[in-house]
Amino acid sequence: MVVDHETPRLENGQTDKEVEENANVLQFMDSMDAYLTLIHSLSSTLRRGWLELASARHSMGASRVNTVLLDHTSHPAATSLLVTQDEGKVDSGKPHFTLCKWASSSNENSLLGEKQSSQDKLHPQLRHRGSTELYEEKTSSENKASREVDDPVQKERSKSLSMFGTLVSPKLRAAQLSFEAALETLVEIANMRSEMLCAFDQVNMKLEGRKDEK
Amino acid sequence: MYGFEAMTFNIHGGYLEAIVRGHRAGLLTAADYNNLCQCETLDDIKMHLSATEYGPYLQNEPSPLHTTTIVEKCTLKLVDEYKHMLCQATEPLSTFLEYITYGHMIDNVVLIVTGTLHERDVQELLEKCHPLGMFDSIATLAVAQNMRELYRLVLVDTPLAPYFSECITSEDLDDMNIEIMRNTLYKAYLEDFYKFCQKLGGATAEIMSDLLAFEADRRAVNITINSIGTELTRDDRRKLYSNFGLLYPYGHEELAVCEDIDQVRAVMEKYPPYQSIFSKLSYGESQMLDKAFYEEEVKRLCLAFEQQFHYGVFFAYMRLREQEIRNLMWISECVAQNQKSRVHDSVVFIF
Numbered sequence: 397m398v399v400d401h402e403t404p405r406l407e408n409g410q411t412d413k414e415v416e417e418n419a420n421v422l423q424f425m426d427s428m429d430a431y432l433t434l435i436h437s438l439s440s441t442l443r444r445g446w447l448e449l450a451s452a453r454h455s456m457g458a459s460r461v462n463t464v465l466l467d468h469t470s471h472p473a474a475t476s477l478l479v480t481q482d483e484g485k486v487d488s489g490k491p492h493f494t495l496c497k498w499a500s501s502s503n504e505n506s507l508l509g510e511k512q513s514s515q516d517k518l519h520p521q522l523r524h525r526g527s528t529e530l531y532e533e534k535t536s537s538e539n540k541a542s543r544e545v546d547d548p549v550q551k552e553r554s555k556s557l558s559m560f561g562t563l564v565s566p567k568l569r570a571a572q573l574s575f576e577a578a579l580e581t582l583v584e585i586a587n588m589r590s591e592m593l594c595a596f597d598q599v600n601m602k603l604e605g606r607k608d609e610k
Numbered sequence: 611m612y613g614f615e616a617m618t619f620n621i622h623g624g625y626l627e628a629i630v631r632g633h634r635a636g637l638l639t640a641a642d643y644n645n646l647c648q649c650e651t652l653d654d655i656k657m658h659l660s661a662t663e664y665g666p667y668l669q670n671e672p673s674p675l676h677t678t679t680i681v682e683k684c685t686l687k688l689v690d691e692y693k694h695m696l697c698q699a700t701e702p703l704s705t706f707l708e709y710i711t712y713g714h715m716i717d718n719v720v721l722i723v724t725g726t727l728h729e730r731d732v733q734e735l736l737e738k739c740h741p742l743g744m745f746d747s748i749a750t751l752a753v754a755q756n757m758r759e760l761y762r763l764v765l766v767d768t769p770l771a772p773y774f775s776e777c778i779t780s781e782d783l784d785d786m787n788i789e790i791m792r793n794t795l796y797k798a799y800l801e802d803f804y805k806f807c808q809k810l811g812g813a814t815a816e817i818m819s820d821l822l823a824f825e826a827d828r829r830a831v832n833i834t835i836n837s838i839g840t841e842l843t844r845d846d847r848r849k850l851y852s853n854f855g856l857l858y859p860y861g862h863e864e865l866a867v868c869e870d871i872d873q874v875r876a877v878m879e880k881y882p883p884y885q886s887i888f889s890k891l892s893y894g895e896s897q898m899l900d901k902a903f904y905e906e907e908v909k910r911l912c913l914a915f916e917q918q919f920h921y922g923v924f925f926a927y928m929r930l931r932e933q934e935i936r937n938l939m940w941i942s943e944c945v946a947q948n949q950k951s952r953v954h955d956s957v958v959f960i961f
Binding site for chain 1: 739833939940944
């Protein structure tokens with residue numbers, strides 16, 4: 397075994413390379429933890445949404461909340477998904493998913509990746525080791541933006557729900573919010589999965605590099 | 611002053627009153643609901659219902675069952691009982707029984723018109739219509755482009771024709787117009803039913819006035835709550851309230867300007883019968899309002915059976931069965947979604 401006396405070592409005896417490897421492993425584990433938390437959150441949000449839909453059907457009657465009322469006319473999608481590649485980063489080539497909510501043809505100001513303040517109440521507390529501050533800053537700035545566009549968003553929501561009638565029960569509106577939150581969680585899951593796979597690739601590369609050195 | 615129905619009611623109505631009281635005895639009890647609430651699967655529900663009057667309607671349904679199948683088959687039982695009573699009834703009971711189904715007729719008309727607007731197939735729309743609200747030319751509704759055509763082509767020959775006078779326009783049908791049409795028709799129907807019962811007089815008028823007034827008031831509250839945050843103006847909202855009931859006219863004036871559930875609560879708490887309903891809810895909450903109203907309705911419907919020689923028992927029985935079907939629907943959904951902890955959120959016990 398070759399002992400490298402020239403490589404500077406840190407106080408705990410680790411080299412920079414070892415620190416970097418540990419950071420990659422930690423990042424992978426963090427992203428996996430967040431991924432599993434999001435999966436669990438999605439499951440509970442969908443359960444709540446389905447029960448709220450059943451509750452709305454119970455309240456309004458089966459003839460008003462029905463699959464035959466779904467709109468088959470051609471109309472622009474209320475929400476779309478934007479897929480971009482992360483550029484200028486070490487792990488470039490990683491896809492990034494952004495939800496464009498309530499962006500119909502009549503509303504040119506598409507609302508990119510906003511989180512409503514009400515959505516925060518629906519999400520459980522996500523643990524993000526090492527990126528907590530970043531996450532909090534991102535959430536609070538998105539909350540500010542979300543309050544400013546509440547009315548157009550509310551109009552788009554009502555428009556989307558109008559297939560069941562214009563005077564619908566608050567339970568149906570609650571179900572809509574739950575499924576909206578579920579959609580946002582799905583996009584977060586896609587992004588988190590992308591991060592997780594990227595971190596896994598990094599760890600894998602380091603491991604293979606180590607094997608080659610030996 | 612009434613009291614002489616005892617001498618003449620049984621001549622024409624005695625047999626059917628006995629029939630409907632017999633049907634009432636077949637309603638599910640609290641013990642039945644406790645068994646149903648403990649079911650793990652929809653097949654368990656089917657097994658428990660096989661021991662009730664719903665048994666023959668569900669026995670041939672193959673697994674896996676769906677919640678909509680259970681509701682459809684239970685509704686078929688109600689329809690069979692209703693048709694038996696209708697074909698045995700003489701005037702004015704036969705007209706009274708027909709009045710009970712006009713609400714379903716309105717729902718079916720709106721379903722067909724809305725589904726056609728959304729380019730859905732007429733056949734699949736017809737399959738989803740309530741059987742109590744079917745009439746011969748219902749499929750022709752898909753042809754109409756506006757309310758005038760709707761009336762001229764189809765509805766002029768139906769019992770709903772008199773209710774259209776207030777909402778005939780040449781405006782094309784869209785979601786808002788359809789909603790206003792639905793509520794305007796229902797308002798006209800309730801008022802007409804109320805006047806019919808008043809004309810019948812006696813115990814029927816007294817009991818049905820109370821039940822229909824409660825229905826009108828509940829509708830007013832639901833319209834108010836559902837229209838909060840929508841484009842419906844205060845004037846339009848006021849026009850949808852019925853012109854009778856405990857809340858008419860001063861309660862309606864106050865409800866028309868309400869902007870949130872707490873303001874609705876403040877209005878309703880001035881009326882003692884509704885104070886008890888809203889006292890069950892916490893501030894800002896409206897989720898349990900439906901259940902509270904259903905519980906109050908069931909109490910009033912059960913009281914209708916305490917008196918004899920009136921037509922209110924037929925109305926009460928039909929509504930109690932519909933409540934029972936709603937209960938079964940909710941229990942089935944909770945079992946199917948594995949959310950049994952929430953089953954008591956919306957089940958209203960009748961006995």
